[in-house]
Amino acid sequence: MISLELLNRAAVWAAELTEEERERARKGIIEKTYGKGVYVCHQGDRFNAWAGVFTGLVKVATVSDRGKQVSLAGFTNGAWFGEGSLIKGEMRRYDIVALRDSRLMLMDAGTFAWLLDNSVGFNRYLVRQFNERLGQFIGQVENDRMLDAAGRVARTLGSLFNPRTNPGVGQQLAITQEEVGLLSGLSRQVTNQSLKLLEGRGKLTVGRGGIAIRDWRDLMGSNA
DNA sequence: GCATTAACAGCCG
């Protein structure tokens, strides 16, 4: 169980719930800290929780058939994820790894199901979330087929800095260039070159172990 | 051409 104050800070959707629903939600959530590099859950686990990032950065990843690391998505401050497996009652299809020290909120499956059945506000939030994700998914396909390396890196960062899916993200994020590469589907070297290029265009600033952006929409290209 | 892997030196905490 977490405090009402923490719930309000960690979950934008809390504001859309009734007082009773909020109370129910906070009782069904625990806070857990994960160190850098620690697995939150492994592929094939029955991880019975809906998760929110309070602070930190986690990625959804898997290993290709030839043993290569592939990162699929990153989540940072304010992002809630994992409803897919929860709704379908499936085992986790991917690994979830903390890329740096992260404080997560874990809502148990029973509470999630209750909110889904009883809270209009909660459902509104989920629909918006699905809609946003679908847009990003379609953008990813375009990403793979049409964009050059710098475009892909820009898109990847645009998604990471998207305040609609990561409401607590700021203008700066602690992430290594190697991880940006893994998320972009590019090697570290090309990622480095692309970041320099984007920096030259004034779209972002690269620092050691972190990247600062000016406007996430600017990174997403035409359809944000 | 453009991206990948390998390798290495420099830098910073």
Add this chain to the structure above:
DNA sequence: CGGCTGTTAATGC
């Protein structure tokens, strides 16, 4: 020292 970064060389589609 160990992890991250910036660069270059060799190789591949």
